[in-house]
Amino acid sequence: MITIKNLHASVEGKEILRGVTMNVRPGEVHAIMGPNGSGKSTLASVLAGREDYEVTEGEIYFNGKNLLEMSPEVRAREGLFLAFQYPVEIPGVSNINFLRTAINDIREYRGQPAMEAKDFLALVKEKQKLVELDIRLANRSVNEGFSGGEKKRNEIFQMAMLEPKLGVLDETDSGLDIDALRIVANGVNELRSKDRSFIVITHYQRLLDYIVPDFVHILFDGQIVRTGPKELALELEEKGYDWIRTHTVEL
Amino acid sequence: MTRVTEKISFQDQLITRFEERLPFLFGDPEARKAAALLFSEKGFPTRRTEDYKYIAPDILFKKEYGFRADPVRILTEADVKKLSMGLNAYVLVILNGAFIPELSSISEIPPGIIVHNLADAVHSDETAKAHYGRYAQPAADPFIALNTALNEGGIFIHILKDAPNDRPLHILHITDNATETFLQPRNLVVLDDNAEAVLIESFETIGPVKSFNNALTEIALAPNAILDHYRVQWEGQAGHLLSTVQANVSAGALYNTFTFTLGGVWVRNNLNVVLSGKKAETHLFGLYLLSGNQVCDNHTVVDHTVPDCMSNELYKGVMNGKSTGIFNGKIFVRPDAQKTNAFQTNRNILLSDDATINTKPQLEIYADDVKCSHGTSTGRIDEEALFYLRTRGIAETHARKLLIRAFAEEVVDQVEIDLLKEYIETRIDDILQ
Numbered sequence: 307m308i309t310i311k312n313l314h315a316s317v318e319g320k321e322i323l324r325g326v327t328m329n330v331r332p333g334e335v336h337a338i339m340g341p342n343g344s345g346k347s348t349l350a351s352v353l354a355g356r357e358d359y360e361v362t363e364g365e366i367y368f369n370g371k372n373l374l375e376m377s378p379e380v381r382a383r384e385g386l387f388l389a390f391q392y393p394v395e396i397p398g399v400s401n402i403n404f405l406r407t408a409i410n411d412i413r414e415y416r417g418q419p420a421m422e423a424k425d426f427l428a429l430v431k432e433k434q435k436l437v438e439l440d441i442r443l444a445n446r447s448v449n450e451g452f453s454g455g456e457k458k459r460n461e462i463f464q465m466a467m468l469e470p471k472l473g474v475l476d477e478t479d480s481g482l483d484i485d486a487l488r489i490v491a492n493g494v495n496e497l498r499s500k501d502r503s504f505i506v507i508t509h510y511q512r513l514l515d516y517i518v519p520d521f522v523h524i525l526f527d528g529q530i531v532r533t534g535p536k537e538l539a540l541e542l543e544e545k546g547y548d549w550i551r552t553h554t555v556e557l
Numbered sequence: 558m559t560r561v562t563e564k565i566s567f568q569d570q571l572i573t574r575f576e577e578r579l580p581f582l583f584g585d586p587e588a589r590k591a592a593a594l595l596f597s598e599k600g601f602p603t604r605r606t607e608d609y610k611y612i613a614p615d616i617l618f619k620k621e622y623g624f625r626a627d628p629v630r631i632l633t634e635a636d637v638k639k640l641s642m643g644l645n646a647y648v649l650v651i652l653n654g655a656f657i658p659e660l661s662s663i664s665e666i667p668p669g670i671i672v673h674n675l676a677d678a679v680h681s682d683e684t685a686k687a688h689y690g691r692y693a694q695p696a697a698d699p700f701i702a703l704n705t706a707l708n709e710g711g712i713f714i715h716i717l718k719d720a721p722n723d724r725p726l727h728i729l730h731i732t733d734n735a736t737e738t739f740l741q742p743r744n745l746v747v748l749d750d751n752a753e754a755v756l757i758e759s760f761e762t763i764g765p766v767k768s769f770n771n772a773l774t775e776i777a778l779a780p781n782a783i784l785d786h787y788r789v790q791w792e793g794q795a796g797h798l799l800s801t802v803q804a805n806v807s808a809g810a811l812y813n814t815f816t817f818t819l820g821g822v823w824v825r826n827n828l829n830v831v832l833s834g835k836k837a838e839t840h841l842f843g844l845y846l847l848s849g850n851q852v853c854d855n856h857t858v859v860d861h862t863v864p865d866c867m868s869n870e871l872y873k874g875v876m877n878g879k880s881t882g883i884f885n886g887k888i889f890v891r892p893d894a895q896k897t898n899a900f901q902t903n904r905n906i907l908l909s910d911d912a913t914i915n916t917k918p919q920l921e922i923y924a925d926d927v928k929c930s931h932g933t934s935t936g937r938i939d940e941e942a943l944f945y946l947r948t949r950g951i952a953e954t955h956a957r958k959l960l961i962r963a964f965a966e967e968v969v970d971q972v973e974i975d976l977l978k979e980y981i982e983t984r985i986d987d988i989l990q
Contacts (some may be wrong), residue, residue, distance in 0.1 A: 354948050382950035394945040398963025407959060408949040415950070447963070448945075464949060 307332050307369065307472055307503045308353075314363035315352050322348040324528035325364070330472070333500040337514055338507045339539060340525035341547040346507045347391060349525070350476040353505075354388040355381050369471065382408075383415040385471030389461040389478050396448040401460075404448050405430070405467055412468065433466040437493040455486035462493040473497070474505045479513040491516030511543035526550050567618040571739075572597050574624055575706055583676035583710060584689065592695035592705035599699045608698075611883045611915050612825060612854050617797060622739035622769055626653030629735050629764045632660060637729065640761050642980045646727035647672075649712050653732060654740035654770075656712050669720030670754075675745055676710030685713045688747050692775045693803040698827065700799055704773040708743035716752040716782075725755035725787075725974060730772060732796060733764035744774040748782035748810075757977065759789040760821070762796040767822065769797040776802065778810040780834060785813045787977065791820030791984060801827040808834025808863075815972060816872075818845040818853045819984050829858040832866040843872035844968040846961075846988050847880035847912070854883035861894040861924075870901040873968050875961055876912035883915045890922040890929065897924060901931040906938060906964055908957075958989045 307330045315323040322345045330336050340346050352359050353366070355378035366373040368384060376384065396404070410420045421429075434440070437459040449457050458478055465473050475494070479487055494504065494517050506517055514522070514536065522538040523530045531550060532538065542550070565573075575593045579586055601618050602609035632652055637660050641648045649672060650660040656674050666672055671682070678685035695702035712728060728744065748754060758774065778784055790798060798821050806812045818824050830839045845853045859868045874882045884903045905914045918931040938960055946956035965985060972978040 356944060377953070378944060378947040379950050379952055379956075382948055388948050390945065390948075394939075394942050396939075396942045396945070396960070396963065398966045399942075399946075399959050404946070404949070404951075404959065407955055408946075408951050411952050411955060412950040468949065 307334070308373070309367045310364070311366070312364040313349075313352065313361065313366065315348055316360045316362055317348065317358055321362070322528055323352065326525070326528070326530055328523060328530060330503045330505060332503055333498075334521065335498065335504045335506060335517065335519045337519035337522045337536075337539060338505060338525050339509070339511070339522060339542060341550075342509070344525045345528045346509075346525055347476055350388055350391075350474050350507055353386065353474050354378060379411070380415075382468070382470075383412045387465050387468055387470035387473045389458075389465060389473065389475045391477040391480060393449045393457040393461055395450045395452075397450050399448050401446055401448055402430070405464065408468065429467065433463055436466050436496055437462045438489050439463050454481040455483065458482055458486065458490050459493070462490055466493065466497060471501065472503045472505070474507070476507050477509060478506075479508055479510060487513065488516060511539045514539045524550055567621050568597070568600050570621065571703065571707070578707065582707075584679050588690060589706050592702045593707075595695045596699050596702040596706060599702070602699060608856060608885070611881065612823070612852055614799070614825070617769065617823065620737075622737050624739060626655070626738050626740065627735050628653060628733045630733065632657075632731065632733070634660065636763075640731060640759075640763075641727055641729055642759070642977065644725065644727060644757070644974065644976050644980075646725040646757060649726060649728045651711055651728060651730045651742050653734060653738065654709065654711070654742040656710065667721050667723070669717040670726070671713075671715040671717070673713045674710055675713040675743060678713040678745075682713065682715070684715050684747055685745060688775065688777050689745055690775075692777065692805045692831070693773055693801065698801070700771050700827070701773060701801060701803075704741045704743055704771050704801070708741045708773070711742040711744040713744070714746045714756070716746075716748045716754045718749045718751050720752055720754070722753040722755065725757050727757040727759065730758065730760045730770065732760075732762040732768045732770060734766055734768050735764065737766045738768045739771070740768055741771045741773070743772075746774065746776045746784070748778050748784055750779045751781045752779070753783040755785045755787075755974070757787045757789065758800075760796065760798055760800070761791070767797055769799070771799050773801045773803070776804040776812070778804070778806045778812055780807045781809040782807070783811045785815075785973065787815045787972070787974075788817065788826070789977075789981070790816075790818045790824055796821045797823045799825045799827070802829065804830045804839075806830060806832050806834070806837040806839055809836045810834065810838070812839045814839070814841050815968075816841075816843040816855065817981055818843075818847075818855075819981070819988060820851075821853070822851055824851075824853045826853075826855045828856070829860070830868070831860045831862060832868065833862055835863050835865045837863075838867045839869075841868070841870040841872070842968050842971050844965055845872075845874040845882055846965070846985060847875070847882055848877040848988065849880060850878070851880040852883075853881075854885075856885045856887075858887045858889070859899065861888070861890045861897045861899060863891075863893060864895045864897070866894065867898040868900070871968060872903045873965060874903075874905045874914060875908065875964065876905065876914055877908040879909075879911040881913045881915075884933075885917045885919065886931070887919040888921070888929065888931070890920075890924050890927050892923040894924045895926045897927040897929065899927070899929045903933045904964075905935040906961070907935060908938065958986065961989060962986075
């Protein structure tokens, strides 16, 4: 699905990622954990194509294609979806208009005709149920006036609408109470399939009780210092990030 | 023997023209002479004239304009229909500055709405006679002086108290010249007590050359009258337009004004509203979308002369290419005008490094018990929002379009005529292509 090799990335001349390597196969869920400042969100931003991040070394292949050569919109059309840690409020752009434009731009890229209004609305109705998002999307602007929980649910709803091959969840659990967390996680679990992969970035183990990963990677100081099965998350939770810190220094 | 050929300036040609034409012009010749004298003393504003410093109109008049209006083609009813945006309105055609009743929907206009050629009305109609020239003061602006001296009329509209407000009145200014021409249409709109109307003025250039249109509309609202006034400007790339509106709003009357500048190489809008009776109210909305080398200058004046009045102003602009936008909003609150509410906002987005906006709010408050505020902002497109949209697969051009439409929406949403709103939205999309 996606292969990241020796990825180095800088922001404003400061190197944040210092040689990240990982491989995600179809259907797998990979969790990336790490303390604040370890480079978790930088990795998510580089995957999505944020311009402020400069890749200085390494490569990323997404289904055999060079991801780093693609614009953010082409990445999305190729099947990559980033659920933002801080979803952006866009006053004046209605949710419906936004989603219809997105779906039709993606369909055009794939050589498909624009979706009929009727089919589109049926799809909206169906996917909204997935995350119990009961807001009148047609009349409201993208994320404007949404609560923290609604914003995160809206991210998962968008993911459900766009049906990506790879979903990258950037600290989707941050700022969520336990009920919202459960709803968001259920939404993600519904979308899991043998062809669809996820990279779940999180600070806390809590989310991984709900979205159970196949692999856990620990990112520290811009490098993956440890990879293991889902139990690694529990071990980390128990021992704390200091364990990694001392452990890494010992190495 | 040496022969000196001296080039006569366009300004002097205007004065000569005035002297030749004076015997044939309608109205009071003394008032015209006084206005001509004011113009000849002041001349065209230059970059040293404070109110015109960013656009320096005198530069446009280094070359010559003709006075004769020779349409390139014969305008047909089909042309008028096409240019009138498909709106269900009473269309009043002004071609090259002159009212053309034959192409206007005169026969459909219901009782209670009086429409005449202004030049005739000033002699034959008591209302026209009483209001003509009463609001637009030649001393206030050289272009008002020039129009007052030289105009050959336009349209007079009188809305009586019980007139039906079933369809808008649409003054369609069409410019179609073979040679560059200096045009000075003049309109007068009077609403009686409690009368209501919707007025649209649109400006179209269909000819091949850059004519200069010095258009002036005087508006008088009697107590409790309500007028929605839309100015829609898309002069292609051919037009130079200076459009002055001088409105007087009496007690309890409401004047809503909308100025959409979506075209024209050089556009100056002077919008002057005097709130002259208690509880008079005005709302001023503006949107300018500029590209290429376009220049658009919006000067507005709201004059609170009496207590208990309300004004609210919102102008928004998007500048691309090497275009220049200017916004200058003056609010006067006179010493007697206690309990005034006056608000003003101007917001701008610059889409390119070479685009410019000069924005200046100017509040002069001489009363102490008032609520006034103003705010202005200039920024770029929200990069974070742009990135968010693109990560959902939306093409960058589409994402920009969504964001600019969203920015403009706050003004466009104020348009209460659905067809006009749709038409403006379509034109906005065309510009953003």
